[in-house]
Amino acid sequence: MIEFSHVSKVYKGVKALDDVSFTVGAGSVTGFLGPNGAGKSTAMRILVGLSRPTSGSATVLGRPYTELDCPGSQVGTLLDAGAQHPGRTGREILTLGVMMLGLPVSRVDEVLDLVGLTGRESRRTVGGYSLGMRQRLGIGHALLGRPKALILDEPANGLDPQGIQWMRELLRGFSGSGCSVLLSSHLLHEVEQVADHVVMIGRGRVLIQGTVDELRRGRSLEQTFLELTANADRSTA
Amino acid sequence: MTNTDVPGTKSDMNDTTTDDARTVGSKTADIHRPPAPIPFHRLLSVEARKLFDTRSSKIMTVVLIILVLASITGRGVVSGPKLHTLIGTAGIGFGTLLPVLGILTVTAEWSHRTALTTFALEPRRRRVLAAKCLAPLITAVVASLFAVLVAVPVTAVTAAVQDVPATWEISPLALLGWTGTNVLVVATGLAVGMLLLNAPAAIVICLSTPILWAVVGKLGATGEVLTEWFDLNTTATPLTAGDMTGGDAARLAVSTIFWIVVPMTAGVVRVTRKEVS
Structure with missing residues (x-):
């Protein structure tokens, strides 16, 4: 369970988030959709306690993230696949995660296997990784502690179509066992392929939310998305 | 299996x-x-590992080891087999490289934005910072011990080769004081780095202050007093020599508060409150 309850965030006089409320239920993959700068990353950082909301609150597994005991072993997060020290190898980054969470070192190889990085790739420094490889590494890092909830910011960015297919299978299996997944994207077709629920935001406000099928209502999700974001822009302009 | x-x-x-x-x-x-x-202890072992697991930190460790070996051996050849002198020689390299190690430790999370991962895994940021500071401070002690371990055989070999008697005298207090000075040097790097959260700026400040103090010390009576109380290099000299008086201790305390306690406290507050992005 992931829950946003009336979360607002004011940044230097600008409302980055405005009364955001939604829930990601157990077993759901919810796509957090919106144009660049809509507030998706801000919301996710607030969710994991890296940023403080101006008002409102967010919880994961029923508690504020920062109050969870060893949150990394209950909630998997990937906030920016590019945010890694370029001089560290992929294997080393996972090893540090495993040490922090107190897991057996064998978990590193299990996860590398799971995300499809070879032993050779894992021994290269991340500075030489493609964006797709960094995403796989980041998703692997999020999965280290066998979490019950996943928070992924733009995880499909840089993945090729096979990669997106792989991620869909992975996340379906994950939500099938009762876990909650919240993933953001600014690309509609990515979300459509992976998620069962969608929350659309624009200019910091939730524009519409529901299941992918509900939101389609006989027309393409893209139409709805473009109309709503255009309206949001007009109303704040 | x-x-x-x-x-x-x-x-x-x-x-x-x-x-x-x-x-x-x-x-x-x-x-x-x-x-x-x-x-x-888990945070501490992770932070200790992070000190030596990147390409740049590996290079720095090798440079540090070579510098210790080369400077002690070189000094032995030139100045003869005097243990105290040889150990002190390693301090010259430490004075430059150890603050940089401290600075890079506390600023790396921000320059590479790995704070996103670190503080998501451990939201209690003060504990992370404590581990982050303790690891390089321990490293300073280990580096000091390493210098002693190198200086002892170099003294013996130099004495044998030059066929002169070796001078082994060194007061335990001076050895302890010297190690303490190396720890203070790292702590300064940590404090300035944590306050600025910007590696280049912190490195420039830490490495240029000795030059700055050399100038200030020549600016008449006021400059002399300032140097006497606020230049950590000057105030730590009695500590290194192992013959501190009460006045020396007071001056060391004042400069430590100025260079370490104040910036570190401000830095901890800054990091704890900072929005990570």
């Missing part, structure tokens, strides 16, 4: 049904136990 199998069979005997339900798709799911907060 046996490692992962043993706990599996054990829990199978205990509660077969629940375990079956959980192990679907994952062989080792039974390692799931109620999560406990991350103990400090």
Whole structure:
């Protein structure tokens, strides 16, 4: 369970988030959709306690993230696949995660296997990784502690179509066992392929939310998305 | 193989049904136990490992080791087999490289934005910072010990080669004081780095202050007093020599508060409150 309850965030006089409320239920993959700068990353950082909301609150597994005991072993997060020290190898980054969470070192190889990085790739420094490889590494890092909830910011960015297919299978299996997944994207077709629920935001406000099928209502999700974001822009302009 | 199998069979005997339900798709799911907060020693070993696991930090460690070996051997050849002098020689390299190590340790999370990962895994940021500071401080002690370990055989060999008697005298207090000075040097780097959260700026400040003090010290009586109380290099000299007086201690305390306590406190507050992005 992931829950946003009336979360607002004011940044230097600008409302980055405005009364955001939604829930990601157990077993759901919810796509957090919106144009660049809509507030998706801000919301996710607030969710994991890296940023403080101006008002409102967010919880994961029923508690504020920062109050969870060893949150990394209950909630998997990937906030920016590019945010890694370029001089560290992929294997080393996972090893540090495993040490922090107190897991057996064998978990590193299990996860590398799971995300499809070879032993050779894992021994290269991340500075030489493609964006797709960094995403796989980041998703692997999020999965280290066998979490019950996943928070992924733009995880499909840089993945090729096979990669997106792989991620869909992975996340379906994950939500099938009762876990909650919240993933953001600014690309509609990515979300459509992976998620069962969608929350659309624009200019910091939730524009519409529901299941992918509900939101389609006989027309393409893209139409709805473009109309709503255009309206949001007009109303704040 | 046996490692992962043993706990599996054990829990199978205990509660077969629940375990079956959980192990679907994952062989080792039974390692799931109620999560406990991350103990400090784990944070410390992670931060200690981070000091030496990147390409640049590996290069720096090798440079540090070579510098210690080369400077002590070189000094031995030139100045003769005097243990105290040889150990002190390593301090010259330490004075430059150790503050940089401290600075890079506390600024790396921000320059590479790995703070996103670190503080998501451990939201209690002060504990992370404590581990981050303790690891390089311990390194300073280890580096000092290493210099002693190198200086002893170099003294013996130099004495044998030059066929002169070796001078082994060194007061334990001076040795302790010298190690303490190296620790203070790292702490300065940590404090300035944490305050600025910007490696280039912190490195420039730490490495240019000795030059700055050399100038200030020549600016008449006021400059002399300032240097006497605020230049950590000057105030730590009695500590290194192992003959501190009460006045020396007061001056060392004032400069330590100015260069370490104040910036570090401000830095901790800054990092704790900072929005990570």
